[in-house]
Amino acid sequence: MVIGMEETLIGQTMAERRLYLRENFQALCAPIVNEPRGNDIIVGAWMCTPVDPSCFAGVVFFNNVGVLQMCGHATIGVIATLAWQGGLPPGIHRLETPVGIIEVELHSDGKTVSFENVASERYRSAVRVEVPVSPSLENSFVTGDIAYGGNWFYLVDDHGLELELNNVSQLMATTLSIKAALIEQGITGENGDEIDHVELVGPSKKADAKNFVLCPGNAYDRSPCGTGTSAKVACLAAAGKLKAGETFRQESITGSCFEATYRINDSGAVIPKLTGSAEVIAETTLLFERK
Template sequence: MKAARVFTTVDTHTGGNPTRTVISGLPKLQGETMAEKMLHMQKEYDWIRTLLMYEPRGHDVMSGALVVEPCHPEADVGVIYIETGGYLPMCGHDTIGLCTALVETGMIPVSEPLTRLKLDTPAGLVEVDIEVEQGKAKEVSFTNIPAFLYKQDVTVTVEGIGPVTCDLAYGGNFYAITDARALGLELVPANAATIVDTAVRIRKAINQAVEVVHPAKPFIRGLTHVEFYTNPSTQGADVKNTVVVPPGGIDRSPCGTGTSAKLATLFAKGQIGIGEPFVHESIVGSLFTGTVLATAEEGGLQAVVTRIAGSAWLTGKHTIFYHPEDELAHGFLLIPAATDH
């Protein structure tokens, strides 16, 4: 039977976490800003997100980048970030995966040894440097939108756990940055189920107790991610982290926007300085490097501009068919949807 819609994607992984870059098949989205286009996508075409992210074509931590026309006059490419749990104003590992796909499939003009791009994202304009060697994107680094410590030392009572203290920080998404050692939580793959369960409980408690709203972009609201940290396992790393994304999956990468949020927190506490390199390790041992470039101000809060670097690999190119007659056409999940943000 002929498909009603066809989507073409280029898939990559960044530090073990997937990005599905959608390069054709998308509808024309309305809006004068990328945030408006994201909201239009969410309202009118969310079935495309679930088709591409959910099973049987995706899985509980599938993530993606929709390539669209930019709105910002300085931007080269517009992008909307999607995942199993919904929409993201900004995503670091997806930015690295997207730019790797754009370079290595020839979708943009490439200059060696350095290709520069400006991405129009719902969170703002993001400048990207791509180190290219013989057509391969060796490393992608991006200057993120301003990151900031939102609330320090927030203590909430978590069901089944008790009092938990964390820092709430923004790096493109809101994070509850939580010391795993204080919870007796070892950040290893064998503990994945416990890590997710603990994070979901913490996220729910925070969203019930604390109003979390971006001071300059009120469409960004609610705590979405929980970022546990502990001592590093890999030589050269400064901190090991594990980020739980909505509705309840573990980021395999060190998490780009989570690294920005961590840097903002460390800087606000006087634990890192401008220009000091910071190496972030993931639960699977992959690494991102982050640096605070400068201070900034965001909606009346002290913020920092950070630069995050990592690498991605192409894993495949896919043609995905949509058949409305298929009773599972819009996909399904075997985990509960997140309803607490």
């Protein structure tokens, strides 16, 4: 979480500030999160002043390859970090992101966070993708849903793979092949938006489902993925498999879990609510040599 630079992002909207970060500070994004300071799976959160005065803060998320639209697990991390710093009391607060304002609830333990994500949807169902170059798959194709949960996802259930940590190499190879096939076959989200996440879903022994998520930058998510869980909830809702108010628990490839429910807003959209926890593990000053 980048703090102390809240005034550096310029723009009349958070979407404009996201573009400003990409155009003016992109060169810093990868060095902040990558080795030797971190690793390629870390998501950064560049804090800024909010545009909307009803919000306590604004944030633009980024990773090792650029800026993001939204990030669920990073939202949980931001709120838990602000609580640890003493700047945010338990209760309900409003956080402004490039995709809209989200309501977050900090629980009394200072580590557990619930938040309502942006409106999520299943855009297309049962989309077949030919994947001839993946020897890991039972067939030379997969069928999945295209869904939005703050980022665009292609969600696959019929992969036939074991979602276990000792199988990460095979899971990475498979999801990379699927991602390449999506690009080659011109399969996109709404309005041609890039599907930059691939989510494999399977059974779990301690939750309702377990996932493996390939993220932009070609690293895999260690969390159950907040936007990915939101996308899954939207798919379950569209299929009539999860009713509003019912709880869906999703386990990550590392064993952590998110709880999710949803409501239907006045426009008929699915509004997921996720609950997870985070702990602060370091407070550091990053040094960069100007060359």
